[in-house]
Amino acid sequence: MLHFENVQKDYGAYTALTINSFVLNDGVVWLRGENGSGKTTLLKMIAGLLPFKGDITINNAFSIKKQRRQFIKLVNYAETEPLYPGFLTAKELVKLYCHAKDGNMQETENLLQQLHVFDAYKKPLAAYSSGMIKKLSIALAFIGSPKWILLDEPLVTVDVASVEIICSLIEQKHSAGTSFLITSHQPFYSGGVSFTSSLLAEGQTIKNAAI
Amino acid sequence: MSNVLAILQRVLVNYFYRINTGFFLLVFFIMFGIPVNVAEFHLSLADGIIKNPSFLAVVMLVWFLYNGRCIDYVVKQLRHPQQQFLYCLHNVPYIRCYTYLLFVQLMVYVPVLLYAGFIVVVAVRGQYFISAAEVILFNAAIVCVTPVIYTRVLQRQQFAHITLPSLKTRLAKPLFSLPLYHTWHNRKQMLFMSKLFSLFLLYIFIKLYHPDHYDIRPVLLCFMVAAAANSALLLEMKDFEDWFLQMQRNFPFTVTRRAGKSLLAIIVLLLPELLFVWKGYPLYFSVSDYAQIFLVGVGFLSLCYALLFTGDTTMEAFMRMVFAILIVLFFIILYNPGILLGMALLALAFGLYASYYYDFEREE
Numbered sequence: 001m002l003h004f005e006n007v008q009k010d011y012g013a014y015t016a017l018t019i020n021s022f023v024l025n026d027g028v029v030w031l032r033g034e035n036g037s038g039k040t041t042l043l044k045m046i047a048g049l050l051p052f053k054g055d056i057t058i059n060n061a062f063s064i065k066k067q068r069r070q071f072i073k074l075v076n077y078a079e080t081e082p083l084y085p086g087f088l089t090a091k092e093l094v095k096l097y098c099h100a101k102d103g104n105m106q107e108t109e110n111l112l113q114q115l116h117v118f119d120a121y122k123k124p125l126a127a128y129s130s131g132m133i134k135k136l137s138i139a140l141a142f143i144g145s146p147k148w149i150l151l152d153e154p155l156v157t158v159d160v161a162s163v164e165i166i167c168s169l170i171e172q173k174h175s176a177g178t179s180f181l182i183t184s185h186q187p188f189y190s191g192g193v194s195f196t197s198s199l200l201a202e203g204q205t206i207k208n209a210a211i
Numbered sequence: 212m213s214n215v216l217a218i219l220q221r222v223l224v225n226y227f228y229r230i231n232t233g234f235f236l237l238v239f240f241i242m243f244g245i246p247v248n249v250a251e252f253h254l255s256l257a258d259g260i261i262k263n264p265s266f267l268a269v270v271m272l273v274w275f276l277y278n279g280r281c282i283d284y285v286v287k288q289l290r291h292p293q294q295q296f297l298y299c300l301h302n303v304p305y306i307r308c309y310t311y312l313l314f315v316q317l318m319v320y321v322p323v324l325l326y327a328g329f330i331v332v333v334a335v336r337g338q339y340f341i342s343a344a345e346v347i348l349f350n351a352a353i354v355c356v357t358p359v360i361y362t363r364v365l366q367r368q369q370f371a372h373i374t375l376p377s378l379k380t381r382l383a384k385p386l387f388s389l390p391l392y393h394t395w396h397n398r399k400q401m402l403f404m405s406k407l408f409s410l411f412l413l414y415i416f417i418k419l420y421h422p423d424h425y426d427i428r429p430v431l432l433c434f435m436v437a438a439a440a441n442s443a444l445l446l447e448m449k450d451f452e453d454w455f456l457q458m459q460r461n462f463p464f465t466v467t468r469r470a471g472k473s474l475l476a477i478i479v480l481l482l483p484e485l486l487f488v489w490k491g492y493p494l495y496f497s498v499s500d501y502a503q504i505f506l507v508g509v510g511f512l513s514l515c516y517a518l519l520f521t522g523d524t525t526m527e528a529f530m531r532m533v534f535a536i537l538i539v540l541f542f543i544i545l546y547n548p549g550i551l552l553g554m555a556l557l558a559l560a561f562g563l564y565a566s567y568y569y570d571f572e573r574e575e
Contacts, residue, residue: 012574047461051570068569073463085389085455087396092384100386100462140458 001025002046002148007054009041016041018205019054026147026179027196028170030211037201039183040080043150046181047077058147076101078141080153080183082133086126090117090136093125094143101144111139114165131157138166142173149173151182167192215300216314222294224318227284232526233443233533234404235322240534241412241436257333261342271349274323276407278353280400281319282360285312289364301366312361316354324350387472389456390448391479398447409440410487417491427500430488431507431544435537437484438508442515442533444480446526449519453573460569470564474557477512484508503550510556511540517563520571 007019017038033039044050048064048071057063062071084093094108112118115135120128128136134157141149151170155163170180170193182193200209228235246252260267288294300308317324327350334343384392394402416433452459459469485505496504515533518524524532543552 048569049457049460051572069463069465072461075461077458077461079457083455083457085393085451087392088384088389096384096386100459100464 001059003057003060005055005057007045007052007056009038009045009050009052015204017045017052017201022206024181024199025197028174028180028193029182030195030198031181031183031201031206032198032209033183033201038204038206039201040152042201042206043077043152043181043183046148047075047150048072049077073101073144074147075150076141076144076146076148077150078137078152078154080156081130082137084125084133084136086124088125089123090121090125090128093136093140097140097143101146103143108139108143111142111169112136114169115139115162131159131162134158135162138169142169146178148179148181151180153183153185155184155186155188164192215311219297219311219315220318222297223285223288223315226288227281227319230284230526231443233446233530234401236527236530236534237408237440237443253329254333257330258337260330261334261337261339261346267342267345274327274350274353276404277323278320278357280404281316282357283400285315285319285361286364289361297365305362308365309358309362312358312365313354315361316357320350320354320357324354386456386459387475388479390451390476393451393455394444394447398444401447402444405440405444406483409437409484412437412440413484413487413491417488425496427496427503428544428547430496431504432541434484434488434504434508435511435540435544438481438511439533439537441480441512442530443526445477445512445516446519446524446529448476449516466565466568469568470561473516473564474509474513477509477516481505481508481512499550503553506550506553507540507544507556510553510560511536513560514556514563517560517567520564520567523572523574 002024004019004022004024006021007017008015009017031039031042041050045052046056046064048068055063055065056071058071058074061067062074064071088096090112094105094112097103098105098108109118109121112121112135115138117128117132117135117139120132125133125136134154138151138154141151154166158166167188170182174180181199182195188195195211198209198211199206242253243249260270289297300311303311327346331343331346334340334346413433416430420429420433422429464472485501485508488504489501514536515529518532519529540552548555
C-alpha cells in the first residue's frame with residue numbers, strides 16, 4: 001500500500017501534481033491519463049527520482065522522506081525511454097543492479113533469455129536497439145524483492161511476442177506478492193494482465209477510475 | 212549563402228563555445244589573469260617563441276592539439292542525429308560546401324588565429340621573417356586542410372576519424388568509476404586536454420620554482436590551479452550522472468555512501484597530478500605534506516562538485532564559482548592553515564552534498 005500525504009510537485013511556477021491524501025492499495029494498477037497529465041512525474045516521485053513536497057509511505061512503515069533507503073529498496077522502476085551508459089554491457093548493468101538491489105543474477109539472466117535479449121548480454125549497450133534497451137530495463141525492474149514495480153509505458157517499442165511474455169511476467173510476480181503501477185496508452189491484450197484497479201491522472205491530481 | 216552560414220554559426224560554432232566556456236575561461240585566466248604585467252608577459256612569450264625553434268614547435272603542437280579538439284567536436288556534431296538536416300548540404304557543389312565548412316573552421320579556430328597573428332606581428336617587427344612565415348604557413352595549412360575532413364564527413368564518405376585508443380579490456384566497472392569511464396570513452400579530447408594542461412602547469416612550476424627553504428604554500432597554490440583545470444570534467448561527470456545514471460537514485464544507498472562514491476571518483480581523477488608533484492619534489496616534503504596537498508586538491512574539487520547540486524548551472528556560471536573559490540582559497544592558503552583546510556573543504560562539500568542531493572532536479 002502506498003499512502004500519499006500532501007504531495008505536491010512543482011516545475012518552477014507550474015504545479016504538475018497535487019495529491020492531498022490518497023491511498024493506493026496493493027494490486028496491479030493501471031495509471032491512465034493524457035500526455036502531460038503527470039503520470040511519469042508520479043512514477044518518478046515514487047521511485048525517488050524527483051524531489052517533491054509532502055510525503056509518501058509504503059505499507060505504513062517507511063516514509064520516502066524519513067526512511068528513504070528502506071522505502072527505495074521496496075520500489076523498482078522502469079522508465080519509458082531508458083538511458084544507460086553505452087560503454088556498459090548488459091551483464092555489467094545487471095551486476096550493478098543486483099549488487100544495489102540484492103538481486104539474483106541468474107534469475108535476471110533467465111528473464112533476459114525469455115525476452116530474447118540474452119544473445120547480446122555481453123555486448124555494449126550502444127549496440128542495442130531501443131526495443132532491446134526497453135526489454136532490459138523491464139528485466140532490471142524485476143531485480144530484488146520489491147513490493148512495488150513501476151512500469152512506465154512498458155509496451156512501447158517492444159515486439160508483439162515480448163508483450164505477451166511481459167504480461168505473463170507481471171502476472172507471475174503479482175502472484176508472488178508484488179504490486180504494479182503501470183502506465184500505458186496501448187491497451188493490454190485481453191487476458192494479458194488482470195488489472196485490479198485503475199487510476200486516472202487528470203487536472204493535476206490522481207483519482208480512482210473504472211478499469 | 213548567408214542563411215546557411217547563420218545556421219552553421221548557431222548549430223556548430225555557438226555550441227562549441229558554449230560547451231568549452233570552462234576551458235576558454237581557464238586558459239584566459241592563466242594567460243591574462245595571473246601575469247602581473249600582461250603586455251610584457253605576452254611580448255616576452257612571443258619573443259621566446261620566435262627566437263627558439265623548439266619552443267615554436269611546442270606551441271605548434273599545442274595548436275595542433277587544439278585543432279584536434281575542433282575536429283573531434285565538428286565531426287561528432289555532423290554525425291549527430293540532431294544535425295542530420297545538414298546532410299542537405301550534400302547537394303550543393305563541393306567548393307561551396309567546402310567554403311561553408313571553411314567558415315566553421317575559421318570560427319572555431321579563431322582564438323589560435325588571433326594569438327598567431329600577434330606572434331607574426333612581433334616576429335615581423337623584430338625581423339624574424341622565417342618564424343613569421345612558419346607560423347603563417349602552419350596555420351594556413353590547418354585552416355585549409357581541416358574543412359576537407361569536415362566535407363568528407365558531411366558527404367558521408369568513408370573516413371577514419373581521429374580518436375584516442377579505446378580501453379578494450381573489460382575491467383570491472385564499479386558505480387563510482389562510471390563517470391570516469393564516460394570521460395574516457397566519450398570525452399577523450401576534453402580529458403586529454405585537461406590533463407595535459409594541468410600537468411603542463413605543474414611541470415612549468417616544478418621547473419621554475421626552486422625553493423631554498425621549506426614552504427608548502429606555493430606548491431599548494433599551484434596544485435589548486437592544476438586541480439581547477441579538471442573542473443570542466445567535473446561538470447561533464449555530473450551531466451553524465453544526471454542523464455545516464457538517473458537510476459542510481461532508485462538504489463537504496465545512504466547519502467554518505469553516495470558522497471563516498473563521488474569522492475572516490477575525484478580521488479582517481481586527481482591521482483595523475485599527485486604522482487606528478489610527488490616525482491617533482493622528492494627532497495623538501497614529507498609524506499604528510501603530500502597528503503596535505505592531495506587533501507586540499509580533493510577537498511577543493513569535492514566542494515566544486517557539491518556546488519553542482521545546489522542548482523542547475525551552466526559551464527560559464529560553474530567556472531565563475533570555481534574561480535571565486537580559488538581566489539578565496541588563495542588568501543586562506545597564505546595563512547598556512549595546514550591539514551585543517553583540506554578537512555574543512557571536505558566537510559563543507561559533504562554538508563552541501565547531503566543537503567542538496569535529493570532536492571536537486573535538472574531543468575530540462
